[in-house]
Amino acid sequence: MTRFLTTAALLLGTTGLAQAEGTLQLYNWGNYTSPELLAKFEAETGIKVTVTDYDSNDVALAKIEAGGHGFDLVVPSANYVPIWVEKGLAVEFDLSKLPNHANIAPEWKDVEWDKGRTHSIPWQWGSTGMAVNTAVYGGDINTSAVFLNVPDELKGKINVVPEMNDIVNLAVMANGGQPCSEDTVVLKAARDALLAAKPDWLSMDYGATENLSNNNWAASVNWNGSTMRARLANPTVAYGYPKEGYPLFMDSVMLLSDAQNVEEAYKFLDFIMVPENAAMISAFARYANGIAGSEPFMPEDMKTAPEVMIPEEFKAAGVFLPTCGPKAQEYITAIWTELQK
Amino acid sequence: MADRRFQVARLPGFATIAVLVFLALYLPILTLVGFAFNAENSISVWGGFSLKWFAAAWKNQAVQDAALRSLTIATLSALIATSVATLAALGTTRRPAFRGRGFIYVMINQPLMVPEIVTAVALLILFGIVKQATGYQGLGYLVAAHSAFCIPFAYLPIRARLAGMDASLEIAAADLYASPIATFRRVTLPLLAPGIMAGAMLAFVISLDDVVITEFVKSGGQDTLPTYMLGQMRRAITPEVNAISTLLLALTVALLTAFFLLTRQKD
Numbered sequence: 001m002t003r004f005l006t007t008a009a010l011l012l013g014t015t016g017l018a019q020a021e022g023t024l025q026l027y028n029w030g031n032y033t034s035p036e037l038l039a040k041f042e043a044e045t046g047i048k049v050t051v052t053d054y055d056s057n058d059v060a061l062a063k064i065e066a067g068g069h070g071f072d073l074v075v076p077s078a079n080y081v082p083i084w085v086e087k088g089l090a091v092e093f094d095l096s097k098l099p100n101h102a103n104i105a106p107e108w109k110d111v112e113w114d115k116g117r118t119h120s121i122p123w124q125w126g127s128t129g130m131a132v133n134t135a136v137y138g139g140d141i142n143t144s145a146v147f148l149n150v151p152d153e154l155k156g157k158i159n160v161v162p163e164m165n166d167i168v169n170l171a172v173m174a175n176g177g178q179p180c181s182e183d184t185v186v187l188k189a190a191r192d193a194l195l196a197a198k199p200d201w202l203s204m205d206y207g208a209t210e211n212l213s214n215n216n217w218a219a220s221v222n223w224n225g226s227t228m229r230a231r232l233a234n235p236t237v238a239y240g241y242p243k244e245g246y247p248l249f250m251d252s253v254m255l256l257s258d259a260q261n262v263e264e265a266y267k268f269l270d271f272i273m274v275p276e277n278a279a280m281i282s283a284f285a286r287y288a289n290g291i292a293g294s295e296p297f298m299p300e301d302m303k304t305a306p307e308v309m310i311p312e313e314f315k316a317a318g319v320f321l322p323t324c325g326p327k328a329q330e331y332i333t334a335i336w337t338e339l340q341k
Numbered sequence: 342m343a344d345r346r347f348q349v350a351r352l353p354g355f356a357t358i359a360v361l362v363f364l365a366l367y368l369p370i371l372t373l374v375g376f377a378f379n380a381e382n383s384i385s386v387w388g389g390f391s392l393k394w395f396a397a398a399w400k401n402q403a404v405q406d407a408a409l410r411s412l413t414i415a416t417l418s419a420l421i422a423t424s425v426a427t428l429a430a431l432g433t434t435r436r437p438a439f440r441g442r443g444f445i446y447v448m449i450n451q452p453l454m455v456p457e458i459v460t461a462v463a464l465l466i467l468f469g470i471v472k473q474a475t476g477y478q479g480l481g482y483l484v485a486a487h488s489a490f491c492i493p494f495a496y497l498p499i500r501a502r503l504a505g506m507d508a509s510l511e512i513a514a515a516d517l518y519a520s521p522i523a524t525f526r527r528v529t530l531p532l533l534a535p536g537i538m539a540g541a542m543l544a545f546v547i548s549l550d551d552v553v554i555t556e557f558v559k560s561g562g563q564d565t566l567p568t569y570m571l572g573q574m575r576r577a578i579t580p581e582v583n584a585i586s587t588l589l590l591a592l593t594v595a596l597l598t599a600f601f602l603l604t605r606q607k608d
Contacts, residue, residue: 025561027561029572030569030571030572030573030574031573050561050562051562052559052560052561052562052563053564053568053569053571054556054572055556055571055572055574059556059557062465062557063465066466066468067469067470067472068468068469068470068471068473068474068478069469069472069561070472070560071561207385210384210385210386211385213383213385214383233382233383233386
């Protein structure tokens with residue numbers, strides 16, 4: 001008992017880890033940070049990284065806004081990056097401390113939500129597309145028609161992941177609009193297409209990795225990483241990039257304005273932009289990373305994965321969903337609500 | 342002549358409904374436990390029996406740290422909550438009725454009524470201010486928060502035990518010139534002990550299982566087992582989570598069984 005209380009007292013006494021020398025507090029999505037990466041960083045710099053998990057952008061934002069959190073780095077999704085900047089929670093980088101900044105792949109350098117990458121460093125990115133079991137359907141899968149104009153072979157066998165912004169914007173782009181469109185003609189066409197297609201869907205659910213692997217679903221609107229895992233279990237599963245346009249997502253590392261370990265944070269940010277290290281991030285969480293030259297260091301099954309390395313011809317159709325204006329968001333929500341009926 | 346009293350168990354369909362209810366309660370848990378032993382990297386496709394996910398969880402440093410932290414917080418919180426709850430139970434039962442007793446009763450049980458997310462957001466804001474003012478980031482906040490919401494869970498069994506105890510024993514002790522302290526130590530406390538143990542176990546389990554408040558109160562590097570598991574949800578879930586859940590479940594069931602046995606012997 002005495003020993004337990006001593007341990008407890010010691011644990012309680014570990015105050016302000018954040019203030020100690022050579023430490024860094026990373027606040028990241030759960031199961032997203034490679035332990036090998038942190039071990040290598042510690043071996044090279046002597047800086048010990050503590051990782052704390054969150055499970056949604058909103059929880060992370062709320063905790064940092066409340067203050068007194070002690071974190072140095074956070075990894076929000078693309079559409080949240082401008083919010084963190086506007087609220088003054090994350091700072092502009094001193095680029096002189098980030099010599100490896102030049103390693104950011106050209107296509108990720110001037111993204112809409114962070115021009116010139118002055119506030120965020122790529123962590124990992126992926127896409128939303130069409131996962132189809134090619135043993136069931138052999139036609140063109142690089143089109144949103146797979147779920148909006150369901151081929152006979154897939155009727156009653158296709159799932160649609162219940163992600164409002166992804167699904168509505170896929171339909172908007174398939175009808176010639178831009179994400180966050182406020183054009184009511186396009187929006188009506190998108191709504192009608194979704195409502196007309198819905199009777200042909202099997203379900204609107206998560207869990208695509210599992211259900212595609214065990215042939216419960218013949219197809220699903222799905223994320224690329226999940227589809228890759230499904231393909232490794234069930235080789236006839238393929239991933240299509242809708243040529244009409246498909247959503248991209250990216251999580252990026254930002255430096256908090258009240259970070260305690262700023263120098264350590266810069267060292268870490270520069271460290272993860274080394275191609276070899278970026279590849280370690282990808283190897284762990286199985287998504288691409290946005291650092292040029294990291295491909296040769298990736299695991300063999302990812303190097304050649306068509307879900308991870310977007311084929312050149314489909315690259316242009318990928319779109320980052322911006323943070324929609326209130327009016328556009330209202331339309332999207334209204335369409336989604338109608339679709340749920 | 343048959344017993345003609347009304348008995349639920351004799352209603353038509355009783356057995357069917359009972360079986361369905363038990364299935365609804367336990368089938369998901371059994372599925373979860375079953376797939377903890379899956380040899381495949383999947384929580385829905387069975388690939389043979391294996392203990393590898395238990396081994397993986399056991400070797401995972403993050404899981405070890407989170408488990409140790411969960412147990413530390415639960416033990417400290419249960420100790421604090423039970424001490425406070427015992428005093429509160431004595432104060433609300435072992436004295437004549439007084440004005441405001443009902444109000445105090447409601448106040449003590451507040452965590453049972455207020456939605457957890459409300460408490461969580463309130464604590465996030467309050468502790469945010471305190472953390473900034475003091476610079477202290479340690480486990481104290483989690484222990485304080487857990488102790489607070491565990492109090493009613495410790496209080497209820499202790500109060501129930503006290504209410505069921507014969508007050509004449511204490512009066513008899515006083516008649517025999519035992520001092521109030523001696524009466525408490527020699528008569529009240531031994532009789533109350535099963536209630537206190539039961540309350541402590543319940544508080545321990547409640548603290549161990551908490552997600553929402555912990556997620557909002559934790560500082561850097563303070564993931565507990567439940568918040569660690571929550572963090573796994575965004576990406577593919579492996580049977581490792583099932584294995585951790587199974588171990589957590591086993592611990593909870595063991596404690597609740599002990600709770601049941603302690604509260605049962607009411608001789």
